[in-house]
Amino acid sequence: MTWIHPLSAETEETPGVLGGKGHGLVVLRRLGLPVPPGFVIGTGACRAFLRDGRFPDGLDAELTAAVSALEAATGRRFGGRERPLALAVRSGGSVSMPGMMNTILNLGLTAEAAAGLAAETGDARFALDSRLRFLSGFASAVAGEPVPDDAMRQLELAVGAVFSSWDTPRATTYRELHGIPHELGTAVTVQAMVFGNRDDRSGAGVAFSRDPNTGERVPFGDVLFGRQGEDVVSGGSATRPLAELAGREPAVWAGLLEAMDRIEGHCRDACQVEFTFEAGALWLLQVRPGGLVGRAAVRVAVDLADEDLISRREALLRVSPRHLRHASTPRIEITGTLDVLTRGLGACPGVAAGRVATTAERAARMAADGPVILVRPQTSPLDMHGLAAAAGVVTALGGPASHAAVVARAMGKPAVVGAAGLVVDVAAATVRAGGRTVPEGTFLTIDGTGGEIVVGSPRVVTAPADVHLHRLLEWADEVTGGGDGAGHDDAERLAAARAVLLNA
Amino acid sequence: MVRSPHSTSDDLLVLHTLRSIGYADLARVSAAAGLTESDTESALIDLAVAGLVRRDPGGFGAWGLTGAGRAADAERIRDELDTAAARPAVTRAYEEFLVLNPEMLDLCTAWQLRAGDGVMTPNDHTDPAYDSRVLERLADFHRRADAVCADLSAALLRFRRYRVRLADALARARAGETEYVTDDLDSYHIVWFQLHEDLLATLGIPRH
Numbered sequence: 094m095t096w097i098h099p100l101s102a103e104t105e106e107t108p109g110v111l112g113g114k115g116h117g118l119v120v121l122r123r124l125g126l127p128v129p130p131g132f133v134i135g136t137g138a139c140r141a142f143l144r145d146g147r148f149p150d151g152l153d154a155e156l157t158a159a160v161s162a163l164e165a166a167t168g169r170r171f172g173g174r175e176r177p178l179a180l181a182v183r184s185g186g187s188v189s190m191p192g193m194m195n196t197i198l199n200l201g202l203t204a205e206a207a208a209g210l211a212a213e214t215g216d217a218r219f220a221l222d223s224r225l226r227f228l229s230g231f232a233s234a235v236a237g238e239p240v241p242d243d244a245m246r247q248l249e250l251a252v253g254a255v256f257s258s259w260d261t262p263r264a265t266t267y268r269e270l271h272g273i274p275h276e277l278g279t280a281v282t283v284q285a286m287v288f289g290n291r292d293d294r295s296g297a298g299v300a301f302s303r304d305p306n307t308g309e310r311v312p313f314g315d316v317l318f319g320r321q322g323e324d325v326v327s328g329g330s331a332t333r334p335l336a337e338l339a340g341r342e343p344a345v346w347a348g349l350l351e352a353m354d355r356i357e358g359h360c361r362d363a364c365q366v367e368f369t370f371e372a373g374a375l376w377l378l379q380v381r382p383g384g385l386v387g388r389a390a391v392r393v394a395v396d397l398a399d400e401d402l403i404s405r406r407e408a409l410l411r412v413s414p415r416h417l418r419h420a421s422t423p424r425i426e427i428t429g430t431l432d433v434l435t436r437g438l439g440a441c442p443g444v445a446a447g448r449v450a451t452t453a454e455r456a457a458r459m460a461a462d463g464p465v466i467l468v469r470p471q472t473s474p475l476d477m478h479g480l481a482a483a484a485g486v487v488t489a490l491g492g493p494a495s496h497a498a499v500v501a502r503a504m505g506k507p508a509v510v511g512a513a514g515l516v517v518d519v520a521a522a523t524v525r526a527g528g529r530t531v532p533e534g535t536f537l538t539i540d541g542t543g544g545e546i547v548v549g550s551p552r553v554v555t556a557p558a559d560v561h562l563h564r565l566l567e568w569a570d571e572v573t574g575g576g577d578g579a580g581h582d583d584a585e586r587l588a589a590a591r592a593v594l595l596n597a
Numbered sequence: 598m599v600r601s602p603h604s605t606s607d608d609l610l611v612l613h614t615l616r617s618i619g620y621a622d623l624a625r626v627s628a629a630a631g632l633t634e635s636d637t638e639s640a641l642i643d644l645a646v647a648g649l650v651r652r653d654p655g656g657f658g659a660w661g662l663t664g665a666g667r668a669a670d671a672e673r674i675r676d677e678l679d680t681a682a683a684r685p686a687v688t689r690a691y692e693e694f695l696v697l698n699p700e701m702l703d704l705c706t707a708w709q710l711r712a713g714d715g716v717m718t719p720n721d722h723t724d725p726a727y728d729s730r731v732l733e734r735l736a737d738f739h740r741r742a743d744a745v746c747a748d749l750s751a752a753l754l755r756f757r758r759y760r761v762r763l764a765d766a767l768a769r770a771r772a773g774e775t776e777y778v779t780d781d782l783d784s785y786h787i788v789w790f791q792l793h794e795d796l797l798a799t800l801g802i803p804r805h
Contacts, residue, residue: 192699262741263700266734270707386716413714442719453619473804474787474794475619478659496703496790502709502719503780 096138097155099162100131100284107187110135112280114185116379120535124359126352129181130166131284132159134252136186139340140280142256148249156248159283165522169283172244176213180225181378184258186279189381194258194279195234195268197251198321199227201244201287214291214457222290226321234258242438248283255281287376288322289369294342297322300335302353305385306543307427308363308392310560312336312350313514319351322369322378332513348375361402361568362411363393380554387419387542388559395561405568406594412565414584414591420562421583425540426552434537435526437487437512440498444553445485445507448536449531451519453479459534468524470517472497480504484537487546489515507541515546602754603681606607607632610755611640612662616670617795620661625782629791631758674799677753684800686752691796693745698793700738705786707731722775732771735778735785739767742789752804756795762788767798 098111102123108116114134122128134152141149160171169178179201184194202210202224211220231240235254241247252368258264259279268275289297298316305313311487315332317325318341325332338346352375356364360382367379385393396406403411404487421441425431447464450456456467456479464484471490480486480500485507488497492511501508516525522533531537531548538547566583569590575581577597581589605613614630615621621629627637641660644650649666653659662670678684692804708731710717719722722728742763747755766785779786 230637262738263696263703266700266738268702269734270703270731271712384715390715413716415714415716415718419716419718471804473619474791477782478661494699494706496702496786499702499705499709499779499786500790503784504788560635580604 094155095159096135096149097154097159098133098135099133099159099459100128100133100282104133106135108278108544109187110137110280112136112185112282113187114183114191114379115280115282118282118284118377120359121352121356121377121380124352124355126355127348127374129284129287129376129378130163131181131282132163134279134281134283136278139256139259139280140276142253143434153249156252160245160248163283163285169285171248172201172203172206174205174209174508176457177201177209177284179206179210180248181284181286182248183282183284184255185282186273186277186280188258188271188273188277189263190264190267190271190273193261193264195228195251195255195383196323197227197234197254198323199223199230200247200251202227203242203244203247205242206244216292219288219291223288226290233479237245250489252281252283255279284378287369287371287378289317289371290319291371293319293375294372294373295319295369296342297325297367298335298338299325299367300349300353301363301365301367302357303363303385303389303393303396305389308385308389310396312353322367322522325367342370342373344373345370345375352377356382358402361397363397364553370399387416387422388562390416391420391559391565392561395565396548406572408565408588409569409572409587410589412587413534414588416481417562417584417587421555422542423553423555424542425538425545425547426554427543428551431545431551432548434524434529434531434546435507435512435515437509437515437544438493439540439542440493440495440510441506441508442542443485443505443507444538444540445452445483446536446550447484448548450479450483451478451522451524451533453482454520455479455533457482466539468515468517468537469497471495472500481507484509485509485541487512487515487537487539489517501541506574509539509544509546512544568575602751603677603683605677605753607636608640609670609677611637611762612644612649612666612670613674613755613795613798615660615662616674616701616798617666617791620653620659620727622658623660626660628783629758629762631761644747652726671798671801675801678799681753683752686748687796687799690745690749690752691800691802693748694793694796697738697745698789701742701789702733704735704738705779708735727774732778735767736771739763739785746792753799756792759788759795763792 098106100118104119107254111133118128169176171178179199184198207220207224211217235250289295296318300314303310315334316335317332362382363385365381365384366377369376394411397403398405398408423444430446447466450465450467453476456465459465462483466485467479467483468487471488486501488510489496489512514526524531566586569586570588572593610630618629627634649669651663711720746760766777777784
């Protein structure tokens with residue numbers, strides 16, 4: 094095949110062809126880990142499509158053959174009435190462009206196939222939920238086309254839509270801003286669908302092999318039971334801490350820990366995976382190495398050296414001086430006794446503490462008597478005077494690129510956005526999360542780096558005595574022969590050692 | 598037949614400006630509405646007498662809507678939309694706005710934060726090449742945003758003001774007044790944020 098490559102251990106193409114996501118899945122296959130069967134349409138096909146406005150010669154035939162092979166591997170029929178095969182169609186270039194391009198899931202669930210899925214599983218609700226997810230996902234990705242009731246035609250349109258999404262103005266702007274060449278194109282990963290919404294022994298989640306807040310070697314992440322993966326990232330549903338898997342699905346939990354161990358051994362780095370489990374069986378859908386920042390990055394580098402996965406030299410090269418500058422941002426001290434109300438995404442670094450206000454008007458009024466934390470579902474221009482009066486802001490919805498986040502950063506106010514499961518009840522003047530109700534006026538502390546929302550006044554640390562950082566800097570001084578580094582700040586000591594290592 | 602765009606009366610324009618921009622002093626209300634300060638003040642006083650707006654008792658002189666003002670605005674701005682037969686055009690423009698909005702927020706985020714070695718750090722604006730790259734993309738974005746605002750203005754004249762204010766913010770930012778990207782109360786992002794609110798209020802769409 095010219096354009097299409099199977100997701101198998103033998104596939105040797107580079108991330109430049111398979112995209113980072115497709116390549117990562119091939120690596121997982123090599124490690125013997127559970128990956129739904131599928132194939133990757135390489136970036137070359139995307140480049141040809143964008144150049145000529147149509148699929149390159151031979152792609153249609155290869156697509157038909159690849160789907161047949163997938164039918165044979167799964168014992169299912171694409172769009173079939175019995176044992177229907179549904180597909181997940183995902184974008185992914187060689188450089189990550191999160192959220193910029195299209196994904197179409199549950200593809201191939203025609204009316205007939207959905208009826209077949211209902212008959213096979215005896216669960217009409219599950220089949221309907223999956224078909225509705227397909228219809229809304231397809232409609233938003235493939236604008237202006239009615240949804241064909243032919244599975245193969247759906248696949249062609251979906252692949253074309255993913256290719257085209259490379260060239261949306263938003264994606265073009267993103268590449269300009271991040272210095273990513275426009276000519277790379279995206280690959281398309283096509284896999285047999287695994288259903289996190291299948292039953293109550295199904296679900297989806299995101300897992301880190303080490304805690305991204307501290308770098309400690311404990312698995313960390315979020316899981317949603319009975320839902321598909323996009324619900325985890327969309328922030329629309331209340332996720333549960335990853336560790337709840339251990340009690341509810343011990344085999345999935347054990348499989349996940351084993352998988353992350355094996356990935357760490359291979360990548361010699363911390364890792365992050367997206368996973369789905371269907372009827373108690375674990376599947377990995379994406380892997381990313383590293384990705385930890387600040388103090389967590391320091392701790393991971395030092396621990397990996399202690400675990401003999403990397404050398405001390407490598408540890409020094411893994412931590413950039415930027416991480417140390419990041420590490421000096423004030424943070425809530427993470428202890429076992431923190432009374433965490435909920436967590437969101439840090440959108441503007443810094444710690445703020447004050448009494449909860451649920452409207453801009455009350456925030457402006459209450460601010461006369463001391464600091465206020467404005468908590469809103471999301472923000473509108475009508476909240477601006479409340480934001481100006483508040484010490485910090487929390488929103489239930491939105492991400493790090495939302496109006497609230499942009500305004501908070503413009504004003505330099507610590508901010509947490511997309512707080513999981515947070516309900517702001519303006520009429521009752523309360524905030525609810527995790528089964529708790531917090532009345533207006535309650536003292537909260539928020540951390541705009543880690544996203545913690547804590548009841549009360551936890552300790553705030555600026556440059557904590559950090560045994561890992563201390564050791565890393567000792568290694569740095571050994572490299573430079575710089576004694577105890579007196580007179581230099583941490584970032585300078587590290588930068589000097591890296592300069593020596595990089596020029597050696 | 599080309600229909601001339603519907604023109605909004607001063608008092609509704611001032612009422613709806615407050616609905617879209619939130620608490621603001623006289624100068625900001627008049628600048629956003631595109632009226633003289635004396636016409637704006639006269640409209641504000643009439644609206645205050647009718648119980649639709651009030652002046653912040655806190656002493657900062659800011660004007661804001663009352664609950665009755667918010668309800669009156671919703672009704673009157675809906676009537677205007679229907680009288681001007683502008684609902685289809687505004688709905689279409691709002692859909693185009695929603696495509697542009699994530700890109701606007703990406704641009705603002707890139708202006709405020711820089712990714713390097715996997716760490717997002719505040720953009721300290723010491724790299725002119727990077728800043729001018731963001732501003733070039735903002736200028737490109739503005740051409741597409743302005744086309745949407747032009748469509749809106751062709752239906753309801755009051756939207757013309759956003760074309761002026763967005764173009765002004767962009768020109769100032771490119772002339773070196775960098776606070777006109779995200780920071781100033783008349784920055785590109787804030788005017789865009791107000792346009793977002795205006796479209797939601799005009800079409801009667803709740804924020805969530």
